[in-house]
Amino acid sequence: MSNSLASLKQRYEEQGYLVVPNLFPADFVARLRETTQRFEAQAQRDELTDPLFDLIRDGEGISQLRRITSPETVHPVYDEAMRFEPLVDIVAELLGGTVRFDHGKLNFKPPSGGAALEWHQDWAFYPHTNDDMLAIGLMIEDCTLENGPLMVIPGSHRGPVYDHNQNGAFVGAVRAHDLGDELGKAVTLTAPAGSVSIHHVRTLHASMANRSTTNRPLCLFSYAAVDAFPIFHRYEWAEFNARILRGEETNQPRLVANPVRVSEPTPRSPDGYQSRSIFHVQENMEEGALYN
């Protein structure tokens, strides 16, 4: 299959997702893996106290990393990955020429049961004035059928934005029965470490539990066209523009008539803390879950 930029774009526009095998060279993957394993070890020794590190306790009471929020601010190797030119070239092609980095997260799935995620659309979390926006999943380890890879529903980026609310609050997940026949079309994104998955911001996706004996770190970076502005969320202007990787600053958002829902009301946990992490938000799902 051709991986020219034009053919990638054509497949992406049709399907709403892509897998680009082995985009990152082996020495880069080795550095990513080494840094990531160091954080995993520090978590187990309870050395990570910054709230950017989301920790859970396993069955033996040992801390495991579930997520690093904004990994590009935590270690330079992740920042370098987010700016990796061959990656940004592809992203620029898919977004129409301009690129603003939006946000990053490094999701883990610890062995034996690590966190399944229910079907959802990123668009329901962060709608913008136009949908030239996508997320890439950088596979720091191989993504296999056993270790909870991403699954997507091809073509769903052109469909509706599904209801992600329950009991009057945003739960960041779609009820399985609302998806109907769409579920039968799901595709699993498996590939070796160093490969990248790409999904459109409206593409329905989920991932199953990790049934393997090793961790599954997946670094997700989200990028938008420079003229896609967030709806119902405000950034500080200089910081917003400092994240432009391709193209020029503009104060003229491009408006496209897409279906939109905002991710409100945010569910409030008993201690009053409002977390936007998908792991926390989906814990509020009470009905229609497939995997949890």
Ligand SMILES: O=C(O)CCC(=O)C(=O)O
């Ligand atoms: O980590 C995963 O497997 C999926 C993550 C995801 O879908 C998300 O954070 O939006």
